[in-house]
Amino acid sequence: MALEKELETYKREFEHLREHEGKFVLIKDDRVLDWYDTYRDALKAGYEKFGLVPFMVKQILSVEPVHTFSREIICRI
């Protein structure tokens, strides 16, 4: 699964991260790098630090949003 390690890091660190509710966290492997006000700023920092190597940007939210689709889509992760 893509970004499996980063997701595990997010879950593990969530209790610390939740004080930054709404911000966008940048995670690489098992490291939380920083958090940012906007999605764009977090992406920018990720590409500047890691270039074209995978990293994860995720909004810090206490209630994980679920996207809904009224038609069938097949996603891969």
Add this chain to the structure above:
Amino acid sequence: MPHLTLTTSPGAGPILDVLIGVSEPLRKIMKTQGAAVPKPVSIRVLLDTGASGTCVDLATLSALGLVPTGTALIHTVSTTGTPVPAALYDVSLALVHPGQQFVRWFDAVPVMGASLAAQGIQGLVGRDILAQCLLVYDGQAGTFTLAF
């Protein structure tokens, strides 16, 4: 407000072409590194008010050389009550008025990667993008208008 009015595709709904490219943060770092920046590609998308987010076909994302930079939980008609994880990719998305220069450019948008080609489309523009537009669906006239 720039707008376009197009004919609704029979049996398919409000379909139009949009440009998908690498996000602006990625484009900048590729230029800095001297890497070739892939040109945006034109894809056919359905304006889908039943989709909370925007999706792009995996073949398009692969052609742009993109890898996931996030994850999201999704519900579809087949997930039967249990959300499943999906990969998110950061892209730029441009709504273009055909024949004119009106462009609305979203420079960094998270989209879900999905297999959509079997449905005759390469993407769904969901309510995350539509929330910043005006969509009028005129079923009797067989047209739709998108203002952006």
